[in-house]
Amino acid sequence: MKSNATRAGWRPTPLGYAILGLLAAHPWTGYEISRLFADTPMGVHSSSPGSIYPAIKRLQAAGLVETTPHPDNPEGSKTAFAITKKGRKIFRDWLMTPVTREDVERGMRTLLLRFAFMSGNLPNAAIRRFLVDLKQEIEIYTESLVAYGKAARPAMPLTGALAFDCGIESYRTHARWAARAIEALDE
Amino acid sequence: MKSNATRAGWRPTPLGYAILGLLAAHPWTGYEISRLFADTPMGVHSSSPGSIYPAIKRLQAAGLVETTPHPDNPEGSKTAFAITKKGRKIFRDWLMTPVTREDVERGMRTLLLRFAFMSGNLPNAAIRRFLVDLKQEIEIYTESLVAYGKAARPAMPLTGALAFDCGIESYRTHARWAARAIEALDE
DNA sequence: ATCCGCATGTAACCCGTTACATGATTCT
DNA sequence: AGAATCATGTAACGGGTTACATGCGGAT
Numbered sequence: 001m002k003s004n005a006t007r008a009g010w011r012p013t014p015l016g017y018a019i020l021g022l023l024a025a026h027p028w029t030g031y032e033i034s035r036l037f038a039d040t041p042m043g044v045h046s047s048s049p050g051s052i053y054p055a056i057k058r059l060q061a062a063g064l065v066e067t068t069p070h071p072d073n074p075e076g077s078k079t080a081f082a083i084t085k086k087g088r089k090i091f092r093d094w095l096m097t098p099v100t101r102e103d104v105e106r107g108m109r110t111l112l113l114r115f116a117f118m119s120g121n122l123p124n125a126a127i128r129r130f131l132v133d134l135k136q137e138i139e140i141y142t143e144s145l146v147a148y149g150k151a152a153r154p155a156m157p158l159t160g161a162l163a164f165d166c167g168i169e170s171y172r173t174h175a176r177w178a179a180r181a182i183e184a185l186d187e
Numbered sequence: 188m189k190s191n192a193t194r195a196g197w198r199p200t201p202l203g204y205a206i207l208g209l210l211a212a213h214p215w216t217g218y219e220i221s222r223l224f225a226d227t228p229m230g231v232h233s234s235s236p237g238s239i240y241p242a243i244k245r246l247q248a249a250g251l252v253e254t255t256p257h258p259d260n261p262e263g264s265k266t267a268f269a270i271t272k273k274g275r276k277i278f279r280d281w282l283m284t285p286v287t288r289e290d291v292e293r294g295m296r297t298l299l300l301r302f303a304f305m306s307g308n309l310p311n312a313a314i315r316r317f318l319v320d321l322k323q324e325i326e327i328y329t330e331s332l333v334a335y336g337k338a339a340r341p342a343m344p345l346t347g348a349l350a351f352d353c354g355i356e357s358y359r360t361h362a363r364w365a366a367r368a369i370e371a372l373d374e
Numbered sequence: 375a376t377c378c379g380c381a382t383g384t385a386a387c388c389c390g391t392t393a394c395a396t397g398a399t400t401c402t
Numbered sequence: 403a404g405a406a407t408c409a410t411g412t413a414a415c416g417g418g419t420t421a422c423a424t425g426c427g428g429a430t
Binding site: 040041043044105106107108109112113115116117118119120127145148152157158159160162163164165166167169170173174177181184185 | 227228230231292293294295296299300302303304305306307314332335339344345346347349350351352353354356357360361364368371372
């Protein structure tokens with residue numbers, strides 16, 4: 001069988017990495033994690049306990065997360081989850097994977113999730129490199145979109161063309177943001 | 188059983204609607220559809236034939252799509268898929284569903300997919316209304332993000348705060364785009 | 375004749391979604 | 403005491419992803 005997270009090459013989904021990223025800062029209980037997803041903009045990456053509790057279980061089964069006494073209430077019965085050595089390694093590996101063009105094509109969400117968790121987990125040089133690479137990949141992809149648009153836009157219906165423009169502008173905004181983020185890092 | 192698309196209340200997934208939108212313009216074969224997803228920016232909404240062919244099958248099972256002789260080659264053995272009356276109705280209903288705040292929170296992708304297919308399927312007034320509603324929902328959501336940021340940003344690590352800014356800027360770009368799209372429609 | 379790209383799928387697996395279940399606390 | 407909310411789950415289902423299967427038409 002082995003249809004679960006205990007297999008050798010298993011890697012978390014983006015939701016799993018998001019949880020791992022929270023636990024990398026400090027331990028939380030399952031409920032606290034589910035509240036963070038429900039109450040903060042992190043909610044984009046999930047919905048409802050129905051996905052979060054199983055995701056935690058999978059991380060635990062894979063040995064990336066372990067139970068620990070709750071930090072606010074050490075003698076209490078509540079247990080929280082903490083990231084393990086192995087979990088920290090897997091998490092860091094994820095943060096450091098190179099930015100590919102497919103990542104950019106598939107949307108910026110996961111890339112931004114990775115970036116958001118870099119402070120405190122990666123040295124500044126690596127963070128900066130990520131941003132430089134990201135900016136470049138965005139620009140390359142944007143150019144390919146523009147080139148495609150030159151050929152295809154005339155045949156598009158009006159709202160199709162406008163939606164296409166929206167995509168291009170969105171990527172340009174991301175590229176400008178990356179440039180400013182690099183400056184902010186350099187301060 | 189009835190574990191399939193033949194049940195009464197069944198509705199397509201976004202991928203299904205994307206296919207329906209293509210067929211709303213004119214018939215295509217399965218392969219042509221898969222090529223469109225592979226070769227154009229529509230590919231964001233899918234990957235590989237492994238999702239597309241089953242999606243077409245489900246649309247067919249639900250009676251939203253039917254086989255038809257290929258338009259370029261009417262006597263050939265190749266058959267293409269065409270949207271049915273029922274499919275057109277379901278598709279139009281989807282295009283016309285009100286813009287909710289959850290739609291905006293979950294990301295603009297599906298909203299933009301809907302918008303892209305509106306030309307030729309909805310009257311200009313409905314398209315305009317969609318954009319006005321969308322712009323308003325984006326602005327409301329952006330304000331709530333900004334308010335959240337006022338409270339939470341000081342506690343965020345640097346890259347977390349920067350990623351958060353990226354989200355806000357992205358939504359602002361979308362709002363500006365919507366404003367310009369309304370102008371473009373009014374010409 | 376064979377080889378490669380066209381064209382159309384199918385099967386297994388995993389995970390996110392939805393909906394429900396249940397005990398413990400806290401409020402009224 | 404009863405109601406809401408806290409806190410933690412589980413079961414069923416559908417569909418996307420990955421990987422594989424296969425037959426056909428044209429090129430060499």
